[in-house]
Amino acid sequence: MNRINLICLGVRDIKKSLNFYRNIGFSTHENADEPPIVFFDNQGTKLELYPLDELAKDINAETPPPLSSGGFGGMTLACNMKSKEEVDAAMERVKQHGGVVVKPPQDVFWGGYSGYFQDPDGYYWEVAYASSWKFDRNDMLIIEART
CATH class of the missing domain: 3.10.180.10 (2,3-Dihydroxybiphenyl 1,2-Dioxygenase, domain 1)
Structure with missing residues (x-):
């Protein structure tokens, strides 16, 4: 599973x-x-x-x-990008099409670049990038074990 x-x-x-x-x-x-x-x-x-x-x-x-009548349900969805420019472009598309940017993209404590938006139903999405990230041939983010 x-x-x-x-x-x-x-x-x-x-x-x-x-x-x-x-x-x-x-x-x-x-x-x-x-x-x-x-x-x-x-x-x-x-x-x-x-x-x-x-x-x-x-x-x-x-x-x-x-x-639910709104509020934060304790779950987010995420889309991981390959550059800061991709994050900025995605967030701009979101704004142009009615999404609400709740945290503009910015450098964040974990070493990446990240922002959040809400879709028309209030679901929270993170759009993020980190220079250390690697992607497989299917563009899936590779999460390596910490040592």
């Missing part, structure tokens, strides 16, 4: 979220304007958008978990 194949985000407005993620560079084969579900193709995983209330019902049809 050592893999994550799919990350599902419950969204309040699937059309708005579909357009946002398309506009910031996520790729999908979906052609409908307002589909019941969306899958984006990524390197190593898929990102899924699904109506939030339906996702809660899928967890428990009789007693769905209460929907």
Whole structure:
């Protein structure tokens, strides 16, 4: 069970979220304007958008978990880049397409360059770079064991 194949985000407005993620560079084969579900193709995983209330019902049809009214849920998503310029460009695309930059990219305590944004549903994304990072042939970040 050592893999994550799919990350599902419950969204309040699937059309708005579909357009946002398309506009910031996520790729999908979906052609409908307002589909019941969306899958984006990524390197190593898929990102899924699904109506939030339906996702809660899928967890428990009789007693769905209460929907969050906002705030920080203790989870972030991340996109790791290969340069500071890529981080800056990604964050600019996010701003242009309705994302909210909550922490502009900056040099950070762990030696990298990082910023955070929120998508239309309030999910937090980190966009980061570190000069020490290496990527495999599929552009997946290599995390080496600490000695």
